[in-house]
Amino acid sequence: MKKFRIGLIRVLTSDDQDFIDIHGRFIEERFPHLEVESRCIPDQWEGIHNHELKRIAIPKIVETAKGFKDVDMILVSCADDPGVREIREALPGIPVTGGGETTAALASRYDGKVGVLGIVDYAPEAYERMLSGRIIVAKPENVDSTLDLTTPQGRENCLKTGQLLKDAGAAVIALGCTGLTTIGITKDLEDFVGIPVIDPVLAQGVFACFEAVRRMS
Amino acid sequence: MKKFRIGLIRVLTSDDQDFIDIHGRFIEERFPHLEVESRCIPDQWEGIHNHELKRIAIPKIVETAKGFKDVDMILVSCADDPGVREIREALPGIPVTGGGETTAALASRYDGKVGVLGIVDYAPEAYERMLSGRIIVAKPENVDSTLDLTTPQGRENCLKTGQLLKDAGAAVIALGCTGLTTIGITKDLEDFVGIPVIDPVLAQGVFACFEAVRRMS
Numbered sequence: 001m002k003k004f005r006i007g008l009i010r011v012l013t014s015d016d017q018d019f020i021d022i023h024g025r026f027i028e029e030r031f032p033h034l035e036v037e038s039r040c041i042p043d044q045w046e047g048i049h050n051h052e053l054k055r056i057a058i059p060k061i062v063e064t065a066k067g068f069k070d071v072d073m074i075l076v077s078c079a080d081d082p083g084v085r086e087i088r089e090a091l092p093g094i095p096v097t098g099g100g101e102t103t104a105a106l107a108s109r110y111d112g113k114v115g116v117l118g119i120v121d122y123a124p125e126a127y128e129r130m131l132s133g134r135i136i137v138a139k140p141e142n143v144d145s146t147l148d149l150t151t152p153q154g155r156e157n158c159l160k161t162g163q164l165l166k167d168a169g170a171a172v173i174a175l176g177c178t179g180l181t182t183i184g185i186t187k188d189l190e191d192f193v194g195i196p197v198i199d200p201v202l203a204q205g206v207f208a209c210f211e212a213v214r215r216m217s
Numbered sequence: 218m219k220k221f222r223i224g225l226i227r228v229l230t231s232d233d234q235d236f237i238d239i240h241g242r243f244i245e246e247r248f249p250h251l252e253v254e255s256r257c258i259p260d261q262w263e264g265i266h267n268h269e270l271k272r273i274a275i276p277k278i279v280e281t282a283k284g285f286k287d288v289d290m291i292l293v294s295c296a297d298d299p300g301v302r303e304i305r306e307a308l309p310g311i312p313v314t315g316g317g318e319t320t321a322a323l324a325s326r327y328d329g330k331v332g333v334l335g336i337v338d339y340a341p342e343a344y345e346r347m348l349s350g351r352i353i354v355a356k357p358e359n360v361d362s363t364l365d366l367t368t369p370q371g372r373e374n375c376l377k378t379g380q381l382l383k384d385a386g387a388a389v390i391a392l393g394c395t396g397l398t399t400i401g402i403t404k405d406l407e408d409f410v411g412i413p414v415i416d417p418v419l420a421q422g423v424f425a426c427f428e429a430v431r432r433m434s
Contacts, residue, residue: 030430032218032250097326105326106427108347109318130325187432202431210323210423213247214416215404 003035004212007068010040011057011078012047012146012179022182023077027205034208037071039064047146047179048082049119058083062090073211079103079176079200080124095211099178099200100126102207106198107131110172115165117158117189118176119143127174136168137176146179158185162193173197220252221429224285227257228274228295229264229363229396239399240294244422251425254288256281264363264396265299266336275300279307290428296320296393296417297341312428316395316417317343319424323415324348327389332382334375334406335393336360344391353385354393363396375402379410390414 008024024036041060048054061083065074073095076084081098088096104126107114116123116137123137140157148154158180162173172195175186181201190197225241234255241253258277265271278300282291290312293301298315305313321343324331333340333354340354357374365371375397379390389412392403398418407414 030433031426101326105322106424108325109314109322109424190432196431199431202427206423206427207323207326209248209426210419214413214419215407216247 003033004073004208005071006034006036006073006075006208007065007071008036008038008075008077009061009064009083010038011044011061011076011082013040013042013044023178023201026181026201027208030202031205031209033212034205037068038077039067048078048080049145054080054082058086062086065091065096073097073208075099075204075208077178077201077204079118079127079178081126097204097207098126099204100124101130102203103127103174103198103200104130106203106206107172107174110196112171113169115162115168115170115173116176117161117165117173117180119146119149119179120176124176127176131174135174136165136170138165138168146177146182149177149179149183149185155183155185159189159192162189162197166193166195171195175200218250220250221290221425222288223251223253223290223292223425224282224288225253225255225292225294226278226281226300227255228261228278228293228299230257230259230261240395240418243398243418244425247419248422248426250429251422254285255294256284265295265297266362271297271299275303279303282308282313290314290425292316292421292425294395294418294421296335296344296395298343314421314424315343316421317341318347319420320344320391320415320417321347323420323423324389324391327413329388330386332379332385332387332390333393334378334382334390334397336363336366336396337393341393344393348391352391353382353387355382355385363394363399366394366396366400366402372400372402376406376409379406379414383410383412388412392417 024038065087076098079100081100084098121139138161140161178200186199241255282304293315296317298317301315338356355378357378395417403416
């Protein structure tokens, strides 16, 4: 089977290509027929953790998307899907999606309330739109940017918040930030709370899988 | 990578194992790390094409599910998801899904109206529940059971109905019957109407992919 090539955009600036490649490697390890080239946007060292940072990021994300050569699909590796619609307009004919709408779509398959665990106290746009009336949002204490997730305290607060969401009636947890994938918490969180957890980097990988095979005859 | 084993239930009775295996082979060809064992329910030679046939099928589907040995997941290969909830209750601890809720979940990622093309003039339960307010339903002329899809006229009427759904404003088509996979119409339909078409057998395969890798550390 020919490899299906993905251009993946990180919305957190880094000069460490190993770090930039984390989401791409995560996808390649799970789906061997996908090949991921990862790039990050410039000058966004704290990523996106409010509406203003999202607004500033969008044109940079579109430019980064335009820079990929010979890719079969573009993924914006962020639960807020910044620039997804704008890339679709700028590059018609290439499939484009992001961590948010794919997580919301996978979560929609489960019955019951969806707990959204991220780094802001609002749900990402796609979760609101696609799961409206079914979501409960909670933010871990003292976690305000993706960087705060990397401390032991940040990690512990995430687990506690997961439990809180379950106690509040969530039947499934949709992670609201791809930084949670970066710290590798998905499986630990699922073991800790005992309900399914949807990882946004994996979710976009699943949709890339779908895109890779759906026109096979 | 160890194969992920799926027990797949066909809701159309046949004594031809090659025919029974069509959906399973379709999934295995696209996702080489999945292995599918297919079984059909007894005494349902016209499949499920009304509420009464669904009601009769459900206990047989649950019994068939219980018969699988050593499977990692169960798929009910029907867009109406008959028995999916009942199997979940009967066999807790094993992931269970069907062609309907997975198709609706994949379709939910797209913007705009979802055209439902099946063999009945109502949308499958999961499409109504998960895409409410966004669906347009159309049934091909003279197609009243999955068997009618296998004639050249049935096939042509499906293509025409797809065009009709697009003309009515559909931005994506969700097939409402896995019999449409059996006749291999998905790609032709997509070429004919020029909008994405979601195939329910592929959709359940995508969710099996997700299930196969989501607990990998």
